Amino acid sequence: MTSSARARALVAGYCALLTMIIVGPLAGSGYLLLRDAVSTPRSYLTDSALGLGAAAPRAVPQDALLAVLSPVIDGGILVKAILIVALWSAGYGAAVLARRFVSASTGAQLVAATLALWNPYVAERLLQGHWSLLAGYAALPWTGLAAARIRTATGGTEPSGTRRFGFAARRGTLGGWAALTASFAAAGLTPTGSLLAAVIGLALVGRRAFLPAIVVWIATCAPWLTATALGSGAEPSDPAGVSAFAARAEPWLGTLGSLAGLGGIWNGEAVPASRTTPLALVGTLLLLGIVTCGVRAVWALGRDGRALLVIAAVAIVLPALGATSWGLAAGEWLMVHVPGAGLLRDTQKYVALAMPAYALCAAAACRTVATASRRLLTDGQPDSDPDADSADTEPESVAHSATHRRDFGIRATATLFILLITLPLADLAWGVGGAMRPVHYPAGWQQVVDHIDTPGDIAVLPGGMFRRFPYSGTAPVLDPAPRILPNDVLQTGELRVRGYAVTGEGNRARTVEEALLRGAPATELAAMGVGWILVERTTPGPLGTSENTLATAELAYRDADLALYRVPSLTSLDTATPAQRRISTAAHLLWAGLLLAGLIAAALRPYRTPLERRPASRIVT
Structure with missing residues (x-):
């Protein structure tokens, strides 16, 4: 090799x-x-x-x-x-x-x-x-x-x-x-x-x-x-999503500083514990210090380096501006007038564009800092061997010695940089402090899948999209029903973020959920294309008077975690045509x-x- x-x-x-x-x-x-x-x-x-x-x-x-x-x-x-x-x-x-x-x-x-x-x-x-x-x-x-x-x-x-x-x-x-x-x-x-x-x-x-x-x-x-x-x-x-998903200022940093440090996600609960302490400031200053040392070398690369640096700057500044009052107003206008603009509402996502430039700058900074340190230690003199003038010293040994010192300086600098990057964010290790861990679904989920043997969309109780199951930990999780069940699951798409209620796209799921919570008869849901009702019994959430609806449906399966009801007299209602599916x-x-x-x-x-x-x-x- x-x-x-x-x-x-x-x-x-x-x-x-x-x-x-x-x-x-x-x-x-x-x-x-x-x-x-x-x-x-x-x-x-x-x-x-x-x-x-x-x-x-x-x-x-x-x-x-x-x-x-x-x-x-x-x-x-x-x-x-x-x-x-x-x-x-x-x-x-x-x-x-x-x-x-x-x-x-x-x-x-x-x-x-x-x-x-x-x-x-x-x-x-x-x-x-x-x-x-x-x-x-x-x-x-x-x-x-x-x-x-x-x-x-x-x-x-x-x-x-x-x-x-x-x-x-x-x-x-x-x-x-x-x-x-x-x-x-x-x-x-x-x-x-x-x-x-x-x-x-x-x-x-x-x-x-x-x-x-x-x-x-x-x-x-x-x-x-x-x-x-x-x-x-x-x-x-929904324009309310612009404020809800705007970049967030972390402690001691402000919005711009948080984004420059590659942080600032809208959800204050989805951050490592270290980012809620002064370590957030320390880690950001160290990261930016390392990156700054390499900016000049990356800029000198020409087109590629300059393009990546400009992209990084824009990816940091625009989300910060998007969190200002006029930036929020501009974002709300886009949500209302431009279809598909919802992709842009979580502006902090686009800070990812700074990563290539940051990585290049950090790599270039190794040589920059090592060279500066070597010159400082030698009082600004070029690399040379102390015995270079002696008659028994070969030029090859002088070059080898200088190369060895350069190599050692770069390696030492790289080691230091790796420590400075990782230590302030040490709780990223092991699943971000253990927050990421595998869970096991109750066996009832597979039983529900096996019992769904006829067409019809699935309505879910309690209302809402997020759940807190005993087996999923303390953080709210998206309802797994849409991804684990064989039929389409109706969800409103409504989110509650930082005190904002952000509605989802489409009205049919919202209409079905409202009918369930007010206890409408199952026949009303059947007319809207609902063939099944799933009740997730171990998670909190609004139920309204849905017991009246369930009383008019047919129980197909029940255990300690889940209950599945069949809705009689289903009216077939396709949300997509065969041509749309083929396309x-x-x-x-x-x-x-x-x-x-x-x-x-x-x-x-x-x-x-x-x-x-x-x-x-x-x-x-």
Whole structure:
């Protein structure tokens, strides 16, 4: 194994270790059930999974992917595997980005990987349950690498200033497009992730490839774009969501400082304990100090470095402005007048765009700080051996000694930086302080699934979308019923956030819930297409006078946790037409095909960076 191969293996192993330290508790059996994260043994390809239900298609194509694969691979294992691969990819991608863009040594690559994995953004999104958003986060450095590769191969310049022509250019173009397609598709597991990758990719791909890159990106967005066009996702979102999901100021930092430190999620309960103490200020100052030391070197890279730095600045400043009074007013106007603008209401999500630039700056800072420290210790003198003037000292030994000192300085600086990044956020370890742990569903859920043997949508009691089960811990969790039951489950989409009541899209589920809570006869629900009523008996929530409705329905199953009622005289009511289902299915197949084809083609045409093609003697370590 060559030295460069050993270095890459070391970085990959380090990222795997850091990932397992973060998600270690999930290695046990069970399912991820924490706030927005819901994994179940099996999911079903319902209209909602295709994005054709009453709610906006925010989990497309994520839900369809799980529905297709979970009959073969347990859904809990699938979600854990995607999360683990995403975190590892984020760290390793940041390291490769640093190696490609700033010729980072192994130690500096480890710093870039640490920053990408060990930061408040990752911690807060894990606690909020946004495991699929982290797939989009992980794709960002790979998207930047692929875009830069395409620009270079289509007439741009290498960092050394040389141009690539002929077969090498064509090969680089094909491999670059494959990698960009795979990155866009992987990020497109959720609509937000797709938007994140588009910003990085389109900013770096270059003028000549800009329009084809847009076409590729739109193709990978097919599932949620078609769902938005065909379903209720085209309806305006509740403007109250703008204030509810605005970025939040953390203690001693303010909104801008929180976002600059990669924190500031809207949900104050989905933060590590350390972010509620002065450690939040300490950690942010240390992080920004490390990043600042590398800004000059990254800016000097030219187009790529400057583009990533500008994106990072905008990704921090705009969410901060969005939390001001006029920013909130502008956001509310968008929610009312622009269909699909609900994707933008959680502005702190887009702070993820700062990660590639931060990782590059942290890697570059290793050399900057090591060089400054070495000059300080030698009173500004250049590297030299004290005995260099003696007759018995060979020039090779002098060079070797200087190189050894440089290597040691960079490694020591990298070690220090890793400690400064991780220690203030030590409670990210082991499932963010143990908050992420697998749960086990009661056996009654499978019994309910087995009893649902006729068509009809499912209404659920108590009202609302969030639950607190005895087996799920103290944090509220999304109702698992829509992902564990074989028929469409009607949910209002209403959220209560920081004192705001944010209504969801579509009125049918809300009408059904209101009928249940006022005790309407089961025949009224049957006329609205409801074939079943599920009562989740161990979670608090509004029940109203629903016992009157249940008295007119037929009990199909009951245990200590769940009760299932059949609604007689069902009136068939399809929310989606066969044509809509075919179109949506085709869009999902296109996305899946692009993902697989891109991954395979990129693997067959690996990219050797200019650094890796140089003679070993010229590699800076």
